[in-house]
Amino acid sequence: MLSTIYEPIQEDLVKVEDSLSLVSRTDFPWLSELLDYSLKSGGKRIRPALVLLSGKFYSYNLGYLLPMATAVELMHAATLIHDDAIDKSSIRRGRPTINKLWGEEQAVLLGDYLFAKAGETVTETQNVPVIRLFSQTLETITSGELNQAVNAFNLEQTRQQYLRRISGKTASLFSLATESGVILSQAPKKVVKALKEYGDNLGIAFQIVDDILDFVGTEEEMGKPIGSDLAQGTLTLPAMLILELYPEDNLIKELFNNRYMPDEDRQAYIKRVIELVVNSPIVEQCYATASDYCAKASQSLKELPDNASHRALLELADYVIDRKR
Amino acid sequence: MLSTIYEPIQEDLVKVEDSLSLVSRTDFPWLSELLDYSLKSGGKRIRPALVLLSGKFYSYNLGYLLPMATAVELMHAATLIHDDAIDKSSIRRGRPTINKLWGEEQAVLLGDYLFAKAGETVTETQNVPVIRLFSQTLETITSGELNQAVNAFNLEQTRQQYLRRISGKTASLFSLATESGVILSQAPKKVVKALKEYGDNLGIAFQIVDDILDFVGTEEEMGKPIGSDLAQGTLTLPAMLILELYPEDNLIKELFNNRYMPDEDRQAYIKRVIELVVNSPIVEQCYATASDYCAKASQSLKELPDNASHRALLELADYVIDRKR
Numbered sequence: 001m002l003s004t005i006y007e008p009i010q011e012d013l014v015k016v017e018d019s020l021s022l023v024s025r026t027d028f029p030w031l032s033e034l035l036d037y038s039l040k041s042g043g044k045r046i047r048p049a050l051v052l053l054s055g056k057f058y059s060y061n062l063g064y065l066l067p068m069a070t071a072v073e074l075m076h077a078a079t080l081i082h083d084d085a086i087d088k089s090s091i092r093r094g095r096p097t098i099n100k101l102w103g104e105e106q107a108v109l110l111g112d113y114l115f116a117k118a119g120e121t122v123t124e125t126q127n128v129p130v131i132r133l134f135s136q137t138l139e140t141i142t143s144g145e146l147n148q149a150v151n152a153f154n155l156e157q158t159r160q161q162y163l164r165r166i167s168g169k170t171a172s173l174f175s176l177a178t179e180s181g182v183i184l185s186q187a188p189k190k191v192v193k194a195l196k197e198y199g200d201n202l203g204i205a206f207q208i209v210d211d212i213l214d215f216v217g218t219e220e221e222m223g224k225p226i227g228s229d230l231a232q233g234t235l236t237l238p239a240m241l242i243l244e245l246y247p248e249d250n251l252i253k254e255l256f257n258n259r260y261m262p263d264e265d266r267q268a269y270i271k272r273v274i275e276l277v278v279n280s281p282i283v284e285q286c287y288a289t290a291s292d293y294c295a296k297a298s299q300s301l302k303e304l305p306d307n308a309s310h311r312a313l314l315e316l317a318d319y320v321i322d323r324k325r
Numbered sequence: 326m327l328s329t330i331y332e333p334i335q336e337d338l339v340k341v342e343d344s345l346s347l348v349s350r351t352d353f354p355w356l357s358e359l360l361d362y363s364l365k366s367g368g369k370r371i372r373p374a375l376v377l378l379s380g381k382f383y384s385y386n387l388g389y390l391l392p393m394a395t396a397v398e399l400m401h402a403a404t405l406i407h408d409d410a411i412d413k414s415s416i417r418r419g420r421p422t423i424n425k426l427w428g429e430e431q432a433v434l435l436g437d438y439l440f441a442k443a444g445e446t447v448t449e450t451q452n453v454p455v456i457r458l459f460s461q462t463l464e465t466i467t468s469g470e471l472n473q474a475v476n477a478f479n480l481e482q483t484r485q486q487y488l489r490r491i492s493g494k495t496a497s498l499f500s501l502a503t504e505s506g507v508i509l510s511q512a513p514k515k516v517v518k519a520l521k522e523y524g525d526n527l528g529i530a531f532q533i534v535d536d537i538l539d540f541v542g543t544e545e546e547m548g549k550p551i552g553s554d555l556a557q558g559t560l561t562l563p564a565m566l567i568l569e570l571y572p573e574d575n576l577i578k579e580l581f582n583n584r585y586m587p588d589e590d591r592q593a594y595i596k597r598v599i600e601l602v603v604n605s606p607i608v609e610q611c612y613a614t615a616s617d618y619c620a621k622a623s624q625s626l627k628e629l630p631d632n633a634s635h636r637a638l639l640e641l642a643d644y645v646i647d648r649k650r
Binding site: 026028030031079082085086104105108109110111112113115116117118119120123126128129131132134136138139143144145146147149150193249 | 351352353355356404407409410429430431432433435436437438440441442443444445448451453456457458460462463464467468470471472475514
């Protein structure tokens, strides 16, 4: 369970929640309402937890780590709001999205506001290289997302392209969290490198599992419709393996080559692809790939001192595979 | 003419253009194309010019001023791309918008990428308070835009609300440009305050003139349709004065109270409102208000040394009133 894994930093995670609550206090009641709705969303808070846990190996300075942890969660919240607006998603974490409730216009501007707030918050670290890394990560995330948009409904994608895309859109923020946490605790370069590698690999595993859950999860657990990647024309690892397994008459090919089919037909296709995936060895293969990345993540920590945070990071790698949402 | 006003910083403005060109060099050809299109847009480059001119009073350090000037232009470009996406505008500066050519999805993500690039670029100033000011300004701009969105088609707005809104969405970036330019040249606090006030007042005047030109300009000069504020339900100063002048049976009331009228009818209404404004003393009154702000702007420079930059800033205040686009 996450709360057990978070145990070494539990008190300080509460302070992150407090900082996030403070963001909602503005001069405009309507803005405060939007912010409050976005930031009290029942997220797992993995990214701020990674900042804090990574900061525990050397000089743990909450004055720097707390704004850093808050800033990564703000950036994450902003990217989700823009993703939902772009995809016209109507539900996330079991609740209507900002674009569904307040419209796309507000969603775009609210995301911008949160990017700005994240950028302001990260300056409290007083560390220009870390602030720079923060903006560079947003560049990487956004080009990963753009890459996904450009390649929507494209059937000719390699696994390497897939890995590059998920590295950009997901793993980069995980590794920002671990790398910045460890830099801000004045750790030596070797340790920074180790934690960065951990974050990178954990993030890739996390996204692969996300992509698996979009096939095998339930709408109830996930808090959003299953099969949404297929609906948006995003080719993920399970879909790639299905294409390799059945190169002829493949349902995904039909789905992607007829992107303007009626909604009802699309849903029927998606349901059939999901059945195909669930009843194939593909799910297991994808989990094996994700586990490999988690093993790499854990491996990169092997020279770090054995402390509560070290153990928490190892448990987190297991959690990423076992999670149901 | 702007090129004459920019004379004291002409060489360095060319370097800003070079820096903007470098932003377009990425690993992804499709991204480079989008960036190139957005950044070579024929903009007036007033904001980078303000950074450079404001940096000319004390220690002019191009190593800091060049990234600052580039960053404010990148932020400006990003906000325009998001504005166009939100308003579904199809033309800006005489060319199709990003959302028109590549779709809203790409426009939102490209704007995000440019915000990130701006944030990265500003870290080259190595000045944490300036970096912080940069993010705070984006917060102010975005809450100004959100404020405008929330108040769309609202007829009950005071002039104070209007001024607050345009201070947020426009003047804040002008004053960021002047304030950061002067801070980065190690000027004393009194001078920082003077240049900040100059930027604030110039920005308010600039937006008032923009709002006038949306009535009295031509599509050819403006590079976008006239009357777009009315079409989007944005109440600007000329419209407010028309409402005060004709409180009964007012065309703007009919227009705003029937926001879902057929496009053709809306265009006819807008045309009639424009005629009403053009043939009234309102345009002159609005220009008088804008001139007052420009006079305040110039006034705030009165204790600064008399040099080429000082004169350029005074000329810029005149230009803001006289400009036709």
